Amino acid sequence: MNDRRMGVSSHPSRMPDAQTCVIEPQALETLVRALADRGFRVLGPTVRDGAIVYDELESAADLPIGWTDEQAPGRYRLTRRDDEARFGFAVGPHSWKQFLFPARIRLWRAARKNGSIEVTEPTRDDAPLAFIGVRSCELHGIAVQDRVLLEGRFVDADYAARRKDAFIVAVNCFEPGGTCFCVSMGTGPKAESGYDLALTEIMGGEHRLLVEVGSERGADLARELPSREATESDVQAASAAVAGAAERMGRELDATDLHGLLARNLEHERWDEVANRCLTCGNCTMVCPTCFCTSVEDVTDLAGENAEHVRLWDSCYSVDHSYIHGGSIRPSGRSRYRQWLTHKFGTWHDQFGESGCIGCGRCITWCPVGIDVTEELTAIRATEKEVDDGDD
Amino acid sequence: METIETLLRDVPLFDGLTSEELELVAGCGTNTHFGEGETLFRQGDEANTFYVVRHGSVALELFVPGRGPVMIETIESGDVVGWSWLFPPYRWYFDARALAAVRASVFDGACLRGKCEADPRLGYALMSRFAQVMMERLNSTRIRLLDVYGYATVD
Amino acid sequence: MGTPPSTEQLVAVPPAPFRVTSRTRETHDTWTLRLKPLNGGGLLTRPGQFTMLYAFGIGEVPISCSGDSHGPLTHTVRAVGPATTAICSADEGTALGVRGPFGNTWPVDAAVGGDVLIVAGGIGLAPLRPVLYEVLRRRDEYGNVVVLYGSRTPRDLLYVSELEEWRARFDLQVDVTVDAAEGDWRGKVGVAAKLIASAHFDPGHTTAFVCGPEIMMHFTARDLLDRGIPAERIAISMERNMRCGVGHCGHCQLGPTLICRDGPVYRYDELELLLAVREL
Numbered sequence: 001m002n003d004r005r006m007g008v009s010s011h012p013s014r015m016p017d018a019q020t021c022v023i024e025p026q027a028l029e030t031l032v033r034a035l036a037d038r039g040f041r042v043l044g045p046t047v048r049d050g051a052i053v054y055d056e057l058e059s060a061a062d063l064p065i066g067w068t069d070e071q072a073p074g075r076y077r078l079t080r081r082d083d084e085a086r087f088g089f090a091v092g093p094h095s096w097k098q099f100l101f102p103a104r105i106r107l108w109r110a111a112r113k114n115g116s117i118e119v120t121e122p123t124r125d126d127a128p129l130a131f132i133g134v135r136s137c138e139l140h141g142i143a144v145q146d147r148v149l150l151e152g153r154f155v156d157a158d159y160a161a162r163r164k165d166a167f168i169v170a171v172n173c174f175e176p177g178g179t180c181f182c183v184s185m186g187t188g189p190k191a192e193s194g195y196d197l198a199l200t201e202i203m204g205g206e207h208r209l210l211v212e213v214g215s216e217r218g219a220d221l222a223r224e225l226p227s228r229e230a231t232e233s234d235v236q237a238a239s240a241a242v243a244g245a246a247e248r249m250g251r252e253l254d255a256t257d258l259h260g261l262l263a264r265n266l267e268h269e270r271w272d273e274v275a276n277r278c279l280t281c282g283n284c285t286m287v288c289p290t291c292f293c294t295s296v297e298d299v300t301d302l303a304g305e306n307a308e309h310v311r312l313w314d315s316c317y318s319v320d321h322s323y324i325h326g327g328s329i330r331p332s333g334r335s336r337y338r339q340w341l342t343h344k345f346g347t348w349h350d351q352f353g354e355s356g357c358i359g360c361g362r363c364i365t366w367c368p369v370g371i372d373v374t375e376e377l378t379a380i381r382a383t384e385k386e387v388d389d390g391d392d
Numbered sequence: 393m394e395t396i397e398t399l400l401r402d403v404p405l406f407d408g409l410t411s412e413e414l415e416l417v418a419g420c421g422t423n424t425h426f427g428e429g430e431t432l433f434r435q436g437d438e439a440n441t442f443y444v445v446r447h448g449s450v451a452l453e454l455f456v457p458g459r460g461p462v463m464i465e466t467i468e469s470g471d472v473v474g475w476s477w478l479f480p481p482y483r484w485y486f487d488a489r490a491l492a493a494v495r496a497s498v499f500d501g502a503c504l505r506g507k508c509e510a511d512p513r514l515g516y517a518l519m520s521r522f523a524q525v526m527m528e529r530l531n532s533t534r535i536r537l538l539d540v541y542g543y544a545t546v547d
Numbered sequence: 548m549g550t551p552p553s554t555e556q557l558v559a560v561p562p563a564p565f566r567v568t569s570r571t572r573e574t575h576d577t578w579t580l581r582l583k584p585l586n587g588g589g590l591l592t593r594p595g596q597f598t599m600l601y602a603f604g605i606g607e608v609p610i611s612c613s614g615d616s617h618g619p620l621t622h623t624v625r626a627v628g629p630a631t632t633a634i635c636s637a638d639e640g641t642a643l644g645v646r647g648p649f650g651n652t653w654p655v656d657a658a659v660g661g662d663v664l665i666v667a668g669g670i671g672l673a674p675l676r677p678v679l680y681e682v683l684r685r686r687d688e689y690g691n692v693v694v695l696y697g698s699r700t701p702r703d704l705l706y707v708s709e710l711e712e713w714r715a716r717f718d719l720q721v722d723v724t725v726d727a728a729e730g731d732w733r734g735k736v737g738v739a740a741k742l743i744a745s746a747h748f749d750p751g752h753t754t755a756f757v758c759g760p761e762i763m764m765h766f767t768a769r770d771l772l773d774r775g776i777p778a779e780r781i782a783i784s785m786e787r788n789m790r791c792g793v794g795h796c797g798h799c800q801l802g803p804t805l806i807c808r809d810g811p812v813y814r815y816d817e818l819e820l821l822l823a824v825r826e827l
Contacts, residue, residue: 300604
């Protein structure tokens with residue numbers, strides 16, 4: 001399918017099966033504790049405000065035990081499961097980018113001293129991050145942001161510092177969401193690499209989790225968990241769970257040469273059509289794990305002697321995103337929607353050598369008017385085919 | 393001394409006219425010159441001539457009360473000045489002043505209008521050439537209307 | 548066409564303190580500043596590049612380098628907003644922050660052996676001046692060298708005394724026009740592209756360097772194409788909103804390209820189709 005890269009330097013490829021083991025759900029408490037003891041700030045999914053969000057986990061009891069989500073364009077509801085699954089849901093409005101690439105950070109401070117400007121960078125000594133519950137699509141999302149922020153000519157120092165020691169416990173999906181299309185984008189549901197540990201929750205028969213090791217650190221931690229060796233049937237049950245998820249994707253998308261398709265259709269009438277619906281609210285850019293646009297703001301104290309240069313999330317949907325010389329290049333909603341979609345699925349290839357979309361479906365779920373990117377792209381492709389047929 | 397006809401052959405405006413047509417046009421023309429700063433014509437005056445600048449440059453101006461004369465175009469050698477002779481009321485729309493000493497061929501508009509009436513093919517040939525000049529001047533003016541160098545300031 | 552800059556003396560984040568060593572007023576709203584690093588040394592820049600200039604407590608703006616690449620860091624700035632106004636009011640001795648230089652460079656080397664045609668509109672002359680300095684430094688490597696410059700009014704002309712010096716040279720053709728003029732202007736009045744007709748260059752062996760408002764570059768490029776200069780030999784300098792200068796903030800995108808990283812200098816044929824798409 002799509003050839004997605006997963007190169008994350010601190011995470012070598014999968015270790016041999018000898019390190020695969022099985023744990024009971026209760027062992028997740030040991031996992032959380034072990035990470036906390038190692039000094040990590042442990043983050044994972046938890047229920048809050050009617051959604052499953054990513055936040056600090058003080059214990060494994062904070063996980064959304066027995067919860068699932070119902071997702072559709074412009075719709076998100078939590079409902080109770082009839083079991084105690086720890087990870088029986090898809091993804092919510094948060095992505096891990098809010099920790100690796102926070103919405104607001106101070107880039108540097110400046111002070112007026114002796115007729116000069118003294119600039120100091122912040123000390124980057126926050127506790128290292130541990131993520132529990134990272135889905136395969138999200139691993140790809142992190143890799144996409146790595147590509148933008150770490151592998152260009154310039155490295156984003158803040159992102160690099162947060163990313164460097166991040167401990168990743170991936171989770172293989174067995175319950176795909178109503179707006180998921182990772183299979184179409186080649187990003188899941190199975191996590192292939194880029195993690196320290198990968199868990200697959202098995203619900204049939206004995207409720208257990210298969211643990212796969214992805215790094216030395218992961219192996220080290222796995223040794224501290226109460227576990228047993230994995231059997232053939234454990235491995236098969238895990239595979240079946242993930243395969244089942246792959247077959248129940250909420251959405252499908254023909255992702256063949258979306259780059260070319262979009263480049264050829266910059267004046268397609270579909271843009272006018274979607275512009276009638278899009279509110280340019282920018283929700284999609286906030287929930288998207290790969291969107292990386294930022295702006296900067298300068299703040300001074302009252303005396304004007306000290307200043308802070310602050311970086312904030314921005315969105316290409318804002319009118320002043322493209323402001324220059326007294327006006328915006330993209331004043332219309334039509335052009336801003338087109339910018340976002342053609343960048344995500346098209347010109348991202350030109351700029352970074354891969355697609356910017358990881359198929360998580362968040363933009364579909366959290367769009368207040370339910371615009372579905374898979375539907376939009378399919379519509380553009382369908383009309384193009386008609387034109388070709390007409391030439392006969 | 394070159395005849396007007398010979399001089400006309402080199403003028404881009406008359407490119408492509410036949411010898412007979414050039415002769416007809418030349419018949420309405422004569423040579424003239426202006427010293428630096430001299431006025432060729434003034435806004436509102438009767439317009440019965442047009443000039444082909446052969447040497448020097450001419451400034452087209454409009455007098456704006458409170459601002460004085462504002463130059464809106466300069467015309468260099470090889471180019472034509474004036475088309476108000478083509479249409480009634482045959483009055484100059486602008487002032488024209490020699491920026492540097494000017495040598496030009498000047499043509500009697502009434503004479504040419506008569507010849508064009510008599511010979512529609514000559515009329516068409518001249519009209520289409522003047523229309524082209526007007527189109528280029530109009531496009532150039534429209535671009536300057538955009539005021540591309542002056543952008544709005546931010547609060 | 549444009550060459551990527553070297554990694555020497557790159558200052559990505561945060562800004563380094565520089566001091567204003569001279570401040571010259573060019574027009575009613577434009578100043579040229581020269582800057583030196585507070586801690587000594589200099590900054591290696593190439594024609595076409597820009598830096599992110601920081602006005603203390605107000606913000607950063609991307610400004611093209613407008614001086615000699617072999618000389619001190621020079622910027623010609625137009626006061627249009629709070630940051631540029633603060634930068635333009637910075638007297639000698641004032642400290643400003645500098646990040647960079649960023650971006651690629653004008654094809655000064657690729658133009659060797661042929662004619663050079665520089666067409667500038669308004670403040671577009673500022674990013675082109677380093678090209679002219681470079682070409683004049685290596686004058687015998689080039690054929691005809693022509694500078695065409697259009698501005699709004701005579702009061703808006705930049706580098707007036709230098710323009711006169713350049714015009715006085717026998718190995719340089721300089722032609723200037725303004726959109727409209729009052730007072731005792733004795734030069735040309737008309738659109739900038741009109742100057743092309745009387746410029747002396749061999750279209751088959753010319754590299755054109757064009758900079759100015761986007762619409763001026765568009766019409767100039769069309770005229771140059773009509774004159775027979777191939778699109779691959781027309782270089783333009785693009786501008787978009789920039790917040791970081793290092794390819795991370797996403798603002799300077801023009802379709803597939805990031806102007807701070809792949810530009811700002813482009814071959815006209817690279818962008819011709821993109822520029823025709825409105826609101827891209």
